[in-house]
Amino acid sequence: MGKYLAKIGLEMHCEVSETNTKVFSAAENSYKDTPNCNVSAVDMAFPGTLPVVNKEAVRLALMASMILKCSQPEYFFFERKNYYYPDLPKGFQTTQETKPIPSGIYGEVEFECNGELKKVRVNNLHLEEDAASLDHYYSTSNIDYNRAGVPLLELVTEPDIHSADEAVAFLEHMRSVYQYAGISEADSKKGQIRCDVNISLMDASLDESDPNNWGTRAEIKNVNSFGGVRDAINYEIVRQSEILDNGGAVEQETRRWDEESGTTIYMRSKVDAIDYKYFVEPNIPKFKISQEWLDEIRASIPELAMDRKKKYIEQYGLSEYDAGVIVKEKCVSDYFEECLKLNMNAKTAANWLTVQIIAYINKYEIELKDFYLTPVLLNQIITELDKGTISSKQAKEIFFKSLEENKEPKTFITKDNAQISDEGVLNDIISNILANNENQVNEYKSGKTNLFDYFVGQVMKETRGKANPNIVKEILKGKLDN
Amino acid sequence: MRYMDKSIEELHELLVKGEVTSDELVKESLERSHEIQEKCNAFVTILDDAKGCEVTESLLSGIPYGVKDNYSTKDILSTGSSNTLKDYVPFFNATSIDNLDRAGAVKVNKTTLDEFGMGGTGTTAHTGVQKNPWDRTRICAGSSSGSAAAVAAGVYPYALGTDTGDSIRKPAAYCGIVGYKPTYGMISRYGVFPFASSLDHLGALTRSVRDAAIVVDAMKGIDPNDMTSWDSSKMDLLGACTGEVKGKKLCYIKEICNIENYPNASEELKLHLENFHKTLEICKSLGMEVEEVSVDRKLLNAIYSVYRVIHSAEASSNMSNLTGIIFGPRGKGENYIEMIKDHRTNGFSPLIKRRFVIGSYVLQKENKERYFNNAQRARRLLVDTWKDLFKKYDAVLNPVGIGPAKKFEDLDIKYDDNTIALDEHLQIGNFGGFPSISIPDGFVNDLPVSICITGNCYDDENVLNIAYALESAMDYKGQVVKEVK
Numbered sequence: 001m002g003k004y005l006a007k008i009g010l011e012m013h014c015e016v017s018e019t020n021t022k023v024f025s026a027a028e029n030s031y032k033d034t035p036n037c038n039v040s041a042v043d044m045a046f047p048g049t050l051p052v053v054n055k056e057a058v059r060l061a062l063m064a065s066m067i068l069k070c071s072q073p074e075y076f077f078f079e080r081k082n083y084y085y086p087d088l089p090k091g092f093q094t095t096q097e098t099k100p101i102p103s104g105i106y107g108e109v110e111f112e113c114n115g116e117l118k119k120v121r122v123n124n125l126h127l128e129e130d131a132a133s134l135d136h137y138y139s140t141s142n143i144d145y146n147r148a149g150v151p152l153l154e155l156v157t158e159p160d161i162h163s164a165d166e167a168v169a170f171l172e173h174m175r176s177v178y179q180y181a182g183i184s185e186a187d188s189k190k191g192q193i194r195c196d197v198n199i200s201l202m203d204a205s206l207d208e209s210d211p212n213n214w215g216t217r218a219e220i221k222n223v224n225s226f227g228g229v230r231d232a233i234n235y236e237i238v239r240q241s242e243i244l245d246n247g248g249a250v251e252q253e254t255r256r257w258d259e260e261s262g263t264t265i266y267m268r269s270k271v272d273a274i275d276y277k278y279f280v281e282p283n284i285p286k287f288k289i290s291q292e293w294l295d296e297i298r299a300s301i302p303e304l305a306m307d308r309k310k311k312y313i314e315q316y317g318l319s320e321y322d323a324g325v326i327v328k329e330k331c332v333s334d335y336f337e338e339c340l341k342l343n344m345n346a347k348t349a350a351n352w353l354t355v356q357i358i359a360y361i362n363k364y365e366i367e368l369k370d371f372y373l374t375p376v377l378l379n380q381i382i383t384e385l386d387k388g389t390i391s392s393k394q395a396k397e398i399f400f401k402s403l404e405e406n407k408e409p410k411t412f413i414t415k416d417n418a419q420i421s422d423e424g425v426l427n428d429i430i431s432n433i434l435a436n437n438e439n440q441v442n443e444y445k446s447g448k449t450n451l452f453d454y455f456v457g458q459v460m461k462e463t464r465g466k467a468n469p470n471i472v473k474e475i476l477k478g479k480l481d482n
Numbered sequence: 483m484r485y486m487d488k489s490i491e492e493l494h495e496l497l498v499k500g501e502v503t504s505d506e507l508v509k510e511s512l513e514r515s516h517e518i519q520e521k522c523n524a525f526v527t528i529l530d531d532a533k534g535c536e537v538t539e540s541l542l543s544g545i546p547y548g549v550k551d552n553y554s555t556k557d558i559l560s561t562g563s564s565n566t567l568k569d570y571v572p573f574f575n576a577t578s579i580d581n582l583d584r585a586g587a588v589k590v591n592k593t594t595l596d597e598f599g600m601g602g603t604g605t606t607a608h609t610g611v612q613k614n615p616w617d618r619t620r621i622c623a624g625s626s627s628g629s630a631a632a633v634a635a636g637v638y639p640y641a642l643g644t645d646t647g648d649s650i651r652k653p654a655a656y657c658g659i660v661g662y663k664p665t666y667g668m669i670s671r672y673g674v675f676p677f678a679s680s681l682d683h684l685g686a687l688t689r690s691v692r693d694a695a696i697v698v699d700a701m702k703g704i705d706p707n708d709m710t711s712w713d714s715s716k717m718d719l720l721g722a723c724t725g726e727v728k729g730k731k732l733c734y735i736k737e738i739c740n741i742e743n744y745p746n747a748s749e750e751l752k753l754h755l756e757n758f759h760k761t762l763e764i765c766k767s768l769g770m771e772v773e774e775v776s777v778d779r780k781l782l783n784a785i786y787s788v789y790r791v792i793h794s795a796e797a798s799s800n801m802s803n804l805t806g807i808i809f810g811p812r813g814k815g816e817n818y819i820e821m822i823k824d825h826r827t828n829g830f831s832p833l834i835k836r837r838f839v840i841g842s843y844v845l846q847k848e849n850k851e852r853y854f855n856n857a858q859r860a861r862r863l864l865v866d867t868w869k870d871l872f873k874k875y876d877a878v879l880n881p882v883g884i885g886p887a888k889k890f891e892d893l894d895i896k897y898d899d900n901t902i903a904l905d906e907h908l909q910i911g912n913f914g915g916f917p918s919i920s921i922p923d924g925f926v927n928d929l930p931v932s933i934c935i936t937g938n939c940y941d942d943e944n945v946l947n948i949a950y951a952l953e954s955a956m957d958y959k960g961q962v963v964k965e966v967k
Contacts, residue, residue, distance in 0.1 A: 041574060045803035047567065048554045048576060048673040050708050082799050082845070086818045091802020277845035279795060279854065282680035284709055 004201040004244065006237050007214055008167055009159035010229075011196040012174060015130060016060050016151035017184045023129050023151035024051035024094060031190045035144035043149040045089035050283045053078075057151040058103075060183045061127040062289070063297050064153055065104025067177055067304070068122045072294055073101040077286040078128075081276040086141065087131040089148060095128035097278050102126035103153070111173035113166045120170055121158040128152050133191070147191075153183070159198065159217070164233040168226050171195070179330040180304045188225050195223045197232055197257075200250070201240045215240070216250045220264050223257045232257040236264055308333055316346035325354045331368040332358070338375035344382050352378065356399060372403055380409040388421045388468055389413065421468040423475065426459070429467070430475050433458045444480055452476065486511050487636045487962045490541055490693045497537040497544050504534025504544030504588065511546035511590045514637045521966045522613045522635065524628040526551045527559050527592040535586050541696050543586025548632050548641035551592040552599055554673035555579055558589070562598045562675045563607035566804045566829030569811065576673025577708065578642070578684055578701040585700040590638065593628025597831050599644050599677040600797060601625055602652060603893060606831045611890070614656060615963040616929055620887040623656040625649040629687045630657040636962040640688040640697050644674060646681045647789055648882075648908035651920035651934055654687050656887035658922045658930030658961055660953075661687050662694040662946070664719075665939045666915025667712050669698065670705030676800040678793035681912040689960045691921060691950040695719035698942075722943030723950040728769035730948055733875045734762065736776045738904050746898050750885035754931050757924040758881040761933050764955050765879070770948070773875070777867055782903035784860045789909040791844050791857035797834075798841025804829065865914040872938035877948055879935055880907055882920050886929030908934055917942040919949045922958035930958070 022029050025042035032038055042049040058076060065072050080092040096102035107122035132148040134141050155174065161167050175193065178184040186193055200217035207213055220236060223229050240250050254273075255264040280286075303311075305327040312323035327333045332353065339349035357378075361371055381398055384390045390398065390413060402409045420426060433455065434441055444451040459472045485493060485507055496502045515528045525548075537544040549555055552562045554572035556579075561567045575583070594607040604612035604627030612627040614620040615635040622631050626643030630653035633641050643650035645663040654661025663685035671682055686697035699720055704713040737743060741755050762772045806813045806825030813824030830838075844853035871878055884901045897905070911918035911934075918936040925931065935952070937945035953959050 044808050046554075046572065046574075046809065047560075047562070047570070047675045047803065048572075048671075050672050052707060052709055080799055082802060084802065084805070084819075084822060086807060089803060089808060091805065092799050275847050277795075277799070277842065277847075277850075279799070279845060279850075282678075282710075282796060 003204055004237075004241055005204040005208060006162055006233070007159040007200050007202060007208070007217075008161035008163075008233060009198045009217075010155075010157045010161065010167060010170065011198075012155045012157075012171060013194045014153050014155070014174070014178055014184050014186055015192040016057055016127075016153055017186075017192060018060065018182050019054055019056045019151055021054055022149035023054050023057045023127065025149050026052075027149065029150055031192075032146050035142070035146060037146065039145045039148070043089065043145050045091070051078075051094060051281070053284055053287075054151065057127060059297055060151075060181075061103040061125070061153055062294065063181055063301055064155075064178070064183055065107070065125050066294075066298055067181060067301060068104060068107035068109055068125055068155070070104025070107035070122055070125055071101065072104060073289060075286045076103075076289055078281040078284050079278045080281050081278055083274055083276055085131070086143060087134050087148070089132065089145070093128060093131065094281055094284075095154075096126035098124050098126070109157075109170065109173065111170055113169035118166055118169070120160045123156045123158050125153060125155050128154060153178075159200070159214070164230040164237075167197070167233055168230050171226050171229060176305045176328075176330065180308075181302055191224065193224075195229055196221050197223055197229060197236075199233060199236050199240070201237065201244060215244075216252050218250060218252070218264075219254045220257050221254060221267065224259075228257055228259060231262055232264060235262065239264065305330070305333070308337075312336075312346075312350075316340070316350075318346065318350050322350050322354050325358070326350060329368075335368055335375060339378070342375055342379050344375070344379055345386060348382055348386070349378070352382065356396070360403070372406055373399070373409070377402070377408055380413070384413050388419060390419050391468070394419065419468050420463050420466045421471055423471060426467060426471055426475055429462055430455075430459060430472070430479065433462060434479060441480070452480070455480070484510060484514070484636055486514055486546070486638050487960075488639065489690055489960055490545060490639050490688075490696050493545050493639065494537075494541045494543075504537060506534070507544065508532050508534045508546050508588055508590060511638045514635070515591050515632070518615065518632055518635045518637055518966065521618065522615050522631045523610050524593055524612060524631045524635075524637075525591045526561055526563060526594055526607070526609055526628075529558065529590050529592075532588060532590045535588055538586055540585040540700070542582065542700055544588065546588045546590040546638040547582070547697075548591050548593045548629055548638055549579065549589055550595055550626055550629050550642050550644055552595055552644055552675040552677075553579055553642060554675075555589065555592065558592065560592065560675075561608065563595045563609065564597045564804075564829065564831075565608045566806070566810045566825065567675075568608060570809055572673070574673060577670035577703075577705045579673065581701050581703060587700070591632070593626070593632055593641055595627060595629075595644075595649075596625035597834055598675055598797075598801065599625040599646055599649055599682075600793075600834055600837060602648065604628075604653070605890070605893070606833050608831075614887050615966045616658065616887070618967070619891070620889050620929070621656065621893070623648075623652040623883075623887065626653050626661075626687060630654050630659060630661070633657070633687045633689060634659050634963050635966055640686055640693055642697075642701075643685055643687050644677070645683045645685055645912065646677045646793060647906075647912055650683075650685045650687060651908050651911075651918060651932075652883060655882035655920045655922070655930070655932030655934075658932075658958065658963070659687055659689050660691055660694050660919065660921050660949075661685065662691075662698060662919040663911065663917070664698050664702065664942050665917045667708070667710040668702045668714050668717075668917075668942065670703065670708040670711045672705055672707040676796075678796035679800060680796060681789075681793055681909075683912065683915070689962065691919070691946055691953045691959075692720060692723050694919065695723055695946050695950075717943060719942060719946055722947050724947060725951045725954055727948055727951040730770040730876045730944075731773070731874065732765055732770050732877050732879050732948070733773045733775045733871060734758075734879045735782075735907075736774050737779045737782055738880055738907055744898065744900050744904075746900070748885070750926055751901070753926045754881055754883075754885045757926060757931060758933060761923040761952070761956075762879065765952060768951055768955055772879070775871060779903075781860070781863060781867065782907070785864065785909055786902050786906045788857045788860045788864065788913070789906065790840065791853050792861065794837045794841035795845050795854055796841070798838045798845070801834075801838070861913045864910055868910055868914055868916065868936075869938065872941070876941075876944055877935050877937045879933060882908065882932040882934045886926045886931050911936050915939055917945045919945060921949050921953050922961065923952075923956060924958070930961075
């Protein structure tokens with residue numbers, strides 16, 4: 001690089017997974033492994049079926065639009081994008097064109113990339129329906145209509161991104177926004193996030209703000225993972241640099257990301273661009289978006305990752321690092337929020353979460369929602385630890401035992417193994433031990449101070465390790481050093 | 483006289499009194515269906531196993547009726563008169579059919595149409611040409627051609643239709659019966675095969691205005707499955723037919739209705755317009771005011787193109803689901819593109835394919851502004867013009883078509899360009915979603931002709947009442963073709 005500046009724009013498609021039903025039909029909106037079980041007559045475009053707009057999907061689209069600092073439309077309506085493909089039962093996709101105004105236009109997103117704050121302008125955000133999914137085999141293809149009609153948000157950015165790192169950081173930020181706002185699980189493993197990437201190179205010495213200096217862009221379709229976005233951008237930067245280095249010109253064309261070969265492959269040139277013959281969907285009357293509804297939606301935007309991180313640092317005294325680790329995944333942060341609600345010591349809870357729990361779920365490849373020790377159960381351990389009833393070593397043992405046997409921690413915090421912290425009890429035990437070890441006491445007092453540990457050991461032996469060592473030490477010091 | 487020549491109210495009374503049973507009515511209707519099928523080719527399916535049903539308070543209970551074959555009828559073949567759906571049996575009912583089922587109405591057949599409602603001649607159904615029972619050398623017009631012929635020939639008192647340009651009102655006129663399409667969205671479109679969604683209306687073909695009111699009263703209602711439907715529960719169409727019309731204000735459009743506009747007028751056209759003006763006199767005799775108004779001829783001449791552009795565009799998209807992949811006969815081919823091509827090439831009539839080409843053309847980026855967007859603007863101008871008329875008038879009256887039903891052999895004759903507005907003005911009712919009804923108002927050369935009454939949106943009660951009063955002052959109420967020769 002150096003010579004060239006990459007200008008990258010993203011079209012990020014994210015399924016809205018948090019509605020009960022699909023965007024235009026009453027079929028269930030949920031991810032299912034069994035094909036064709038979430039399907040209504042509308043999703044398969046049986047003759048005479050009509051779309052009915054899902055108000056919740058519109059609400060979430062408008063919420064996303066607000067979070068992205070976009071302007072919201074006065075009237076909401078949909079358009080038909082006409083083309084034939086086996087995954088598109090109606091022969092058109094019901095979507096929103098950019099004019100006059102879809103779910104949102106002209107916004108801005110701030111996000112962090114390698115510790116630096118970056119900004120990307122949003123051109124528009126629109127609500128549309130997903131297509132069916134296709135499975136291709138050697139001589140046949142299977143169509144699964146579960147996905148047909150699932151609400152989909154398409155976010156289109158201006159070409160304000162300059163590297164693969166930035167692109168991925170932006171996508172991670174948006175995934176977090178969608179998760180925290182309760183719009184989507186945004187799980188790329190479930191195919192909920194898909195991207196198109198457009199990328200051009202310009203002479204790095206020229207003024208970036210003048211579009212005349214921008215290069216010709218290539219569009220890369222259907223990149224389905226963040227890793228894929230990174231690789232596709234890096235591949236494309238090299239490909240275009242080589243063309244320019246050799247005095248060639250980059251063609252305006254659409255390319256496809258091929259995961260297997262790790263390359264982008266030519267699909268079609270500008271002249272073959274499809275004319276989608278958009279027109280307004282006549283079966284959905286334009287409907288007015290009232291200011292009251294917009295206000296209501298704005299007021300209902302949940303705390304996002306950035307807000308929570310700030311709260312953890314400022315109100316709960318967590319380190320920047322720990323707060324960052326906790327808010328990275330919403331499920332982790334939700335777990336922590338539950339802990340706070342239970343009045344657990346924030347730092348202790350954060351410590352357990354970021355060290356023990358994350359390590360455990362990573363090791364066993366389970367999801368936090370399936371993790372046996374819910375905040376309520378974890379609280380059983382931490383309460384006892386705080387009280388000093390158990391040692392931190394014991395706490396860890398109880399933690400693993402509880403997970404191993406799927407039994408509540410309190411079943412392992414019995415009187416039997418409870419730490420002895422009662423000073424009166426310990427005082428009696430210690431007095432006995434000192435009385436029975438007169439010789440050693442005398443030796444200690446005459447200067448052999450390393451015998452201190454000997455006395456501690458005797459106490460532990462007597463209590464089968466359950467004596468609270470700190471208290472034992474204090475009492476011993478009191479008795480021996482006077 | 484056959485039972486099936488009677489009105490819904492007469493039949494209901496006979497049923498309630500026990501003078502006839504629902505089964506007997508169904509039997510007569512089925513027999514008559516087979517006769518008319520032979521003579522006019524009016525049906526895609528005759529439901530020979532149809533049974534009578536319990537007679538209740540509902541006026542429609544136990545009485546047979548016909549369903550245009552573009553309505554989805556659960557477990558009953560529904561083809562849209564197209565080869566693309568020639569074996570399609572829906573697993574759900576159109577909402578309006580559900581409503582009629584609840585009213586106890588008995589389906590006895592599915593009637594033919596111009597393929598998917600596109601066409602005005604009754605000649606493009608996959609089951610062949612549909613003939614007019616008044617004169618079998620003539621067309622019924624379309625697209626509700628089977629329904630019109632069957633009601634006119636006394637198969638039953640009513641049949642269902644759809645109307646995107648004039649597809650209920652014109653065939654009703656050509657067959658000497660009543661055709662009513664209510665305000666857009668009064669009857670849910672769910673389950674009816676779409677032609678042009680922004681223009682598509684459902685409605686009824688009957689032999690009297692009261693029967694039309696009864697049928698639409700039963701079909702209508704807000705439907706959670708159709709976002710363009712609205713709540714009409716406070717509207718009582720039959721109750722509105724009081725005949726009290728004194729002081730109502732009507733108008734007709736000079737540029738459409740007067741013979742001076744047509745220097746090359748045929749004898750038929752002259753008689754038709756004379757008859758129309760006679761009907762205006764009857765209106766006056768009922769105490770209604772009738773005024774002549776003028777509308778820019780340029781605007782009227784645009785009706786045809788506006789209609790053509792908008793319906794072709796919407797139809798090309800609406801029928802993109804007909805690929806033979808999910809339903810309909812699977813096309814042959816090495817890949818999906820070839821399969822879809824094969825299905826659509828062999829499935830559609832040339833008329834439809836022509837309109838798809840027009841529809842795609844007017845929506846293409848480089849043409850959209852000039853054709854599609856301008857058509858939308860002209861549509862708006864026409865609708866606004868009519869809305870202005872409705873500020874002053876209860877209804878606009880116009881003659882239906884340029885005369886009685888045309889002969890099949892004359893279909894290819896190029897008509898006088900001057901008559902375009904006269905032949906096509908019913909489409910304004912679809913542009914604006916206005917309630918519109920055609921009722922027979924006389925005969926020209928022994929063939930029936932009609933007048934069309936159109937009112938403002940949601941003013942259906944007023945429109946039907948005017949139609950009812952006018953009908954009552956003429957001799958054509960309940961007329962049935964005496965003998966299909």
